[in-house]
Amino acid sequence: MRLAYRGAPFHGWQCQPGAVTVQAVIEAALSTVIRKNTKIVGAGRTDTGVNARMMVAHFDTDEPLRDPSRLVRQLNALVGKDIAIEDIYEVEAGKHARFDATSRTYHYYAVTCKSPFFYPLSWKAPEGLDFAKMNEAAELLLQTSDFTSFAKLHTDVKTNICHVTKARWEQIAPDAWVFVITADRFLRNMVRAVVGTLVEVGRGKMTVEDFGRVIAKRNRCAAGTSMPGHALYLWEVTY
Amino acid sequence: MRLAYRGAPFHGWQCQPGAVTVQAVIEAALSTVIRKNTKIVGAGRTDTGVNARMMVAHFDTDEPLRDPSRLVRQLNALVGKDIAIEDIYEVEAGKHARFDATSRTYHYYAVTCKSPFFYPLSWKAPEGLDFAKMNEAAELLLQTSDFTSFAKLHTDVKTNICHVTKARWEQIAPDAWVFVITADRFLRNMVRAVVGTLVEVGRGKMTVEDFGRVIAKRNRCAAGTSMPGHALYLWEVTY
Numbered sequence: 001m002r003l004a005y006r007g008a009p010f011h012g013w014q015c016q017p018g019a020v021t022v023q024a025v026i027e028a029a030l031s032t033v034i035r036k037n038t039k040i041v042g043a044g045r046t047d048t049g050v051n052a053r054m055m056v057a058h059f060d061t062d063e064p065l066r067d068p069s070r071l072v073r074q075l076n077a078l079v080g081k082d083i084a085i086e087d088i089y090e091v092e093a094g095k096h097a098r099f100d101a102t103s104r105t106y107h108y109y110a111v112t113c114k115s116p117f118f119y120p121l122s123w124k125a126p127e128g129l130d131f132a133k134m135n136e137a138a139e140l141l142l143q144t145s146d147f148t149s150f151a152k153l154h155t156d157v158k159t160n161i162c163h164v165t166k167a168r169w170e171q172i173a174p175d176a177w178v179f180v181i182t183a184d185r186f187l188r189n190m191v192r193a194v195v196g197t198l199v200e201v202g203r204g205k206m207t208v209e210d211f212g213r214v215i216a217k218r219n220r221c222a223a224g225t226s227m228p229g230h231a232l233y234l235w236e237v238t239y
Numbered sequence: 240m241r242l243a244y245r246g247a248p249f250h251g252w253q254c255q256p257g258a259v260t261v262q263a264v265i266e267a268a269l270s271t272v273i274r275k276n277t278k279i280v281g282a283g284r285t286d287t288g289v290n291a292r293m294m295v296a297h298f299d300t301d302e303p304l305r306d307p308s309r310l311v312r313q314l315n316a317l318v319g320k321d322i323a324i325e326d327i328y329e330v331e332a333g334k335h336a337r338f339d340a341t342s343r344t345y346h347y348y349a350v351t352c353k354s355p356f357f358y359p360l361s362w363k364a365p366e367g368l369d370f371a372k373m374n375e376a377a378e379l380l381l382q383t384s385d386f387t388s389f390a391k392l393h394t395d396v397k398t399n400i401c402h403v404t405k406a407r408w409e410q411i412a413p414d415a416w417v418f419v420i421t422a423d424r425f426l427r428n429m430v431r432a433v434v435g436t437l438v439e440v441g442r443g444k445m446t447v448e449d450f451g452r453v454i455a456k457r458n459r460c461a462a463g464t465s466m467p468g469h470a471l472y473l474w475e476v477t478y
Contacts, residue, residue, distance in 0.1 A: 004354075004355055004356075005355050006355035006356055051355075051356070053356075081353075081355065081358050082355045083355060084352070084353040084354065084355050086352075113323070114315055114320075114323040115243075115323065116243055116244050116245040116290075116320065116321045116322060116323050117243075117245055117290070117292075117360060119320050120359075121356060
């Protein structure tokens with residue numbers, strides 16, 4: 001299934017006891033509609049407050065998918081306003097939403113003016129951020145493979161190696177910018193730590209060379225603070 | 240001053256006892272900053288929940304306006320996230336934000352798919368609305384001068400005559416439409432009643448001819464129900 005969600009009302013994607021998560025809401029709806037307890041597997045895990053314009057998830061069922069658009073409507077009626085199930089389609093047995101994904105793209109939105117309409121959906125950037133300098137620093141990410149400096153400590157992943165194929169701030173309106181980053185995989189908290197460190201460069205508190213040294217240190221404590229999650233969007237997953 | 244606001248947190252523009260209104264919040268901030276009780280006059284009055292991308296207001300003061308951008312910053316620090324003061328500039332004595340306005344434009348946003356990000360800012364339209372038919376009906380508004388059928392009952396205005404110069408649904412994305420309406424003046428509740436009646440046409444419950452008959456009746460009870468305010472934006476005021 002392909003879906004979108006607003007992150008603010010949820011404690012992230014992944015099921016956890018005593019918390020409302022996107023996965024838990026969808027599993028409850030799906031289990032109700034197809035009358036069988038069913039788990040779903042997402043292409044990734046988004047943290048508390050993080051949005052998804054496009055998430056992909058799979059589930060296993062013995063029943064053939066006879067009327068996908070009816071199932072979409074039934075699920076949408078149960079999952080609330082903050083989740084939109086957009087499409088459900090059958091795939092070959094053995095296909096996997098997470099392991100078969102070849103790239104993920106995230107967007108981080110920054111608005112440099114006061115905006116009554118977009119503040120819940122974007123980060124209020126200070127005036128005078130140097131986006132050109134941030135883009136110089138962002139280019140270093142394309143030559144990096146070990147992202148330990150931007151990885152959350154004490155997680156259970158086996159490697160911190162990622163291949164970033166795009167990392168760039170783009171101006172989308174006179175007062176609005178988006179940071180677009182694409183990689184084969186992302187570590188937990190990685191985009192928010194990368195953006196937080198780029199912002200240090202944009203503020204002039206760190207040079208582009210400093211940014212390169214942060215990467216080389218392979219130490220999370222060298223990087224800047226993590227950015228708030230409400231401005232981050234899982235934008236696309238490709239297979 | 241030129242400003243914008245999100246309508247959801249407010250009981251409309253106009254001051255009223257015991258309610259948080261946009262005018263009251265700005266007057267409190269302005270009176271604090273310039274250290275004198277000061278009233279503001281807006282170009283129009285928006286109802287509870289209605290947004291303004293651009294509102295214009297004036298105020299009288301004996302002090303010359305020495306540092307307008309500083310005043311803008313001071314006010315923005317006091318009025319909260321849901322109001323943005325964008326500009327303040329001196330005008331000739333006698334200029335009036337309401338009486339001198341020559342046209343107002345409103346936007347009404349309709350989204351035809353489930354949208355976790357835009358539902359607080361737009362109306363969830365049913366599938367299959369006939370926008371071409373709605374535009375046929377909307378053209379009749381350009382030949383109308385008496386808008387009694389779309390006026391709130393029991394208000395204190397002296398005339399229901401308005402001159403509408405634009406009234407058209409425009410598609411802005413595969414699943415998103417906006418109704419743009421411009422007139423020299425608007426009656427209270429008028430845009431929401433017009434859109435509500437157009438939607439009856441779009442749903443096939445009323446023909447274009449029926450819509451013409453609603454206008455001719457000059458009776459509010461003939462028109463459709465009023466649309467929700469959260470999708471309505473005062474978009475522009477011209478002088």
